[in-house]
């Protein structure tokens with residue numbers, strides 16, 4: 001009986017395993033690296049033991065250290081999660097030697113599936129359909145090319161030891177073959193220390209459909225239906241769903257039975273996934289078998305109502321499978337979206353930094369969040385950039401999809417860029433809604449998904465402007481009690497008063513002009529905003545990161561994050577950056593006719609726009625200052641000329657300092 005479980009992993013999967021173990025009354029032990037001392041998985045476990053420095057080679061991949069810790073704390077089982085040591089046969093062997101239950105398949109099964117080409121031989125013998133291709137030992141370039149030429153292009157080169165899409169190259173023409181082979185081999189060698197290649201027919205529009213299988217130690221096996229993982233970026237899954245849209249019952253059964261046949265061929269025990277490519281003609285082909293729990297297992301849990309980690313633990317305890325094939329039923333539909341710290345605007349480069357805001361949708365019977373992060377955590381370079389998995393369920397695909405869209409619109413992360421908006425855009429594409437998906441979906445819809453996509457500014461700018469106005473008002477109110485605050489510097493606008501000003505703001509680097517009329521009405525400060533020839537009557541309440549806004553009577557709540565000068569507004573259109581660019585000091589009633597050439601705050605002179613002794617018109621900008629990325633125009637209120645500028649461009653100026661000598665025209 002497993003009574004104390006060590007989880008040899010980190011992040012969301014460690015937290016997820018701990019939850020089930022706790023529910024089953026099993027004590028849990030986490031391990032952690034230097035980078036994870038304050039991580040959620042450490043807090044959730046009953047005990048946590050230090051493992052080593054941040055790089056996983058020195059911590060989460062150190063099987064020996066982990067086994068020594070398990071022995072020391074008296075853990076009699078290890079759950080490896082996915083990644084790290086989960087498909088490492090040697091680690092499983094060491095566990096066995098030390099009388100520790102490895103929660104995974106037999107060592108022989110891990111070894112059999114460890115090489116894509118060896119796995120294909122086994123499957124061929126078991127009559128599981130394979131993608132046409134060459135998976136032999138002959139590795140000379142001309143022999144591999146001969147096979148490619150014979151099967152016809154396009155072909156796909158794959159590293160036999162591959163994973164994570166590495167060491168894979170599409171080849172469309174014979175004359176590209178040799179270069180592609182060399183590149184794939186190089187990548188395979190550096191990633192897996194093994195450049196053994198296989199050549200497969202490249203299917204141009206397949207779907208990735210995989211079957212969850214489960215076997216116990218009493219020769220029982222079931223399949224828990226399929227997951228469609230066709231939404232991929234560079235062969236990496238992004239959104240998964242279960243069941244696969246449009247899959248017939250017959251095909252479901254055929255694929256399920258083929259997967260079980262594959263599992264039986266290697267005497268499988270525990271949770272496994274058999275991955276197939278499903279071609280447009282409905283033929284399916286074995287791709288590989290993953291001998292562990294998959295990242296996307298929650299969608300299967302939600303449509304079957306089962307806890308697969310519980311099943312794993314029970315099977316490891318020599319129990320029989322909890323349900324038979326006949327007892328398993330699909331109920332409803334589930335999606336999983338993988339939330340990554342990465343920058344879709346910068347080629348999806350992994351993003352690092354401190355998570356200054358983490359606000360998730362509420363969890364319920366319909367919404368589940370598997371995550372290992374908390375606000376304030378540092379996303380480091382050391383580990384996979386996946387921050388969380390958002391999983392939703394409902395009665396059918398369209399209602400589940402609506403849940404996905406809504407939950408994505410309520411997921412706010414700041415401090416690092418994420419792919420949340422990208423996921424949200426995928427979920428809104430008509431083909432996705434119709435279930436018309438295949439592995440080229442993201443490429444095919446590249447244009448619609450690219451972030452060049454135009455924002456509807458009319459829905460964003462008034463809210464952003466209102467947020468800036470309210471924030472300034474709050475800061476002024478604080479400053480009133482603190483004479484040394486920079487906000488108490490005399491300025492032209494008033495809080496809680498009637499005034500007019502021109503506000504320039506940047507929204508995602510595009511500048512917008514808003515004319516603001518502020519007025520008090522029935523104890524409430526109203527702002528009349530004029531933007532792109534439209535008027536917006538607004539009021540709002542800013543409470544920390546929450547803004548309740550009323551724009552022409554439409555009341556809504558938004559989340560705002562970040563400190564001045566740049567802030568982030570989470571809108572129905574996604575995450576939008578905004579900042580105040582320029583306060584036009586010229587429009588205030590009070591100062592309309594009085595020249596004032598003092599620096600409004602500490603800052604830098606960034607531009608001098610007129611020559612000395614040049615005649616200037618009323619309203620003309622003479623000089624521009626910048627402070628905290630905000631620009632301030634210093635304008636002439638009357639006609640006249642500047643006889644001297646006291647500062648040069650680039651010079652620092654103290655708030656309140658005289659900037660220039662101005663001579664107004666007679667009678668002005």
Ligand code: ADP
Nearest residue numbers: 156162163164165166200201202203208235439
């Ligand atoms: P890895 O183990 O590196 O993740 P897989 O063999 O699982 O690689 O393949 C990953 C993805 O690559 C698949 O989900 C599919 O989208 C694509 N793929 C793999 N083999 C083929 C093929 N023969 N034709 C077309 N696409 C393929």
